[in-house]
Amino acid sequence: MSEAAALDMPLLRIEGVAKSFGNFRAVDRLSLDIRAGEFFALLGPSGCGKTTLLRMLAGFETPDEGRILLGGKDIAPVLPHERPVNMMFQNYALFPHLSVRDNIAFGLKRAGMARAEIATRVAELVALVKLEGMEKRKPDQLSGGQRQRVALARSLARRPQVLLLDEPLAALDKKLRESTQAELMELQRRLGMTFIIVTHDQEEAMTMADRIGVMDAGRLVQVAAPRNLYEAPASRWIAGFVGDINLFDGQVVSREHGRLTVSTSEAGPLAVSELWSPVTKEIVSVAIRPEKVKLSRRGPASDEGGSQAINRLDGVVIDVNYLGGVTTYKVKLESGAVVRSSMANTARLNVDAYLAGQRVVAWFTADDCLVLEQ
Ligand code: ATP
DSSP, X not given: OOHHHXXXXXXXXXXXXXXXXXXXXXXXXXXXXXXXXXXXXXXXXXXXXXXXXXXXXXXXXXXXXXXXXXXXXXOTTSOGGGSSEEEEOTTOOOOTTSOHHHHHHHHHHHTTOOHHHHHHHHHHHHHHTTOTTOTXXXXXXXXXXXXXXXXXXXXXXXXXXXXXXXXXXXXXXXXXXXXXXXXXXXXXXXXXXXXXXXXXXXXXXXXXXXXXXXXXXXXXEEEEOHHHHHHSOSSHHHHHHSSOOEEEEEEEEEEETTEEEEEETTTEEEEEEOSSOOOOOSEEEEEEOGGGOXXXXXXXXXXXXXXXXXXXXXXXXXXXXXXXXXXXXXXXXXXXXXXXXXXXXXXXXXXXXXXXXXXXXXXXXXXXXXXXXO
């Protein structure tokens, strides 16, 4: 193979992998390439097969179909503990009777590494995850965040090429989860390792990952960088799953120069640009993120929205939530449908806030909308 071809080759190639439990297909002919040094997140609802996929990569489950190649080689014959792949479990699986040091050293001892070398490696790992001074403690003498770091150090001990993390932050509270996210990202960059993380928390996936693979019912339904996934979801389901969104189902009634008119029962006719994803079907959904929906008392000023077509929806504010940086509103339209809007609180005093019961115009431009096939 030429050097260029070798450089292009993904570190991990998953080819048509399937796994069933009885009649239930947990992973359904899934293919995916992951590059060396990538931070990849698998995102999907509970039961969609994320953990099963990780377990096949780690070697704890055998695929019924398909192949997994690591550095171009099929890893089917390689036993789990011989794979350069390690998995950090959701519950950390620390040994309660062993100290921090012995928990971290466990795999190294089992692999027959020399005592002195183990001591050096453990000291490095303890420093890496900032647990200096706690080497002698047992897991029950540590906080949740510290236990998580011991588990992380232990899973890094044998210097795997790929680290699989199954919901690594699920047991931590919000603040600790956010700081640990940042630490994990920093660590991954510093080590240049490939991380594959499983999560059902879309914000976590967006924060941490270079790319996100969205799974539904055993299949990968979209693989994209966080921004592209959010701005250009491939389907109505993905749009609703990744972030908050307003959706109006309707029918394309006219189409001209990339501008569609979609007739919806809930919001009337909507002007939509076909900017992101050209649609071929007539039955579509129009999707607008809440932060693209602006509220005003009488509608947009004449200079707002530029030369674009503007959609105006009259309604009544039914809910106001002040969240610090933004305020979120729910506006009930005449059809009974509810539109959500999220507006930044940039003014020093919140003079533009709307009150529940107030009549408003919710507006957005044709380019603010996505049109998605159902
Ligand atoms: P969660 O986010 O809840 O952990 P997940 O996406 O990781 O979900 P998996 O754990 O991969 O989902 O499970 C996928 C499906 O396969 C589930 O419906 C689960 O019940 C089923 N499953 C997983 N392991 C087994 C097993 N050993 N025997 C039978 N069914 C299983």
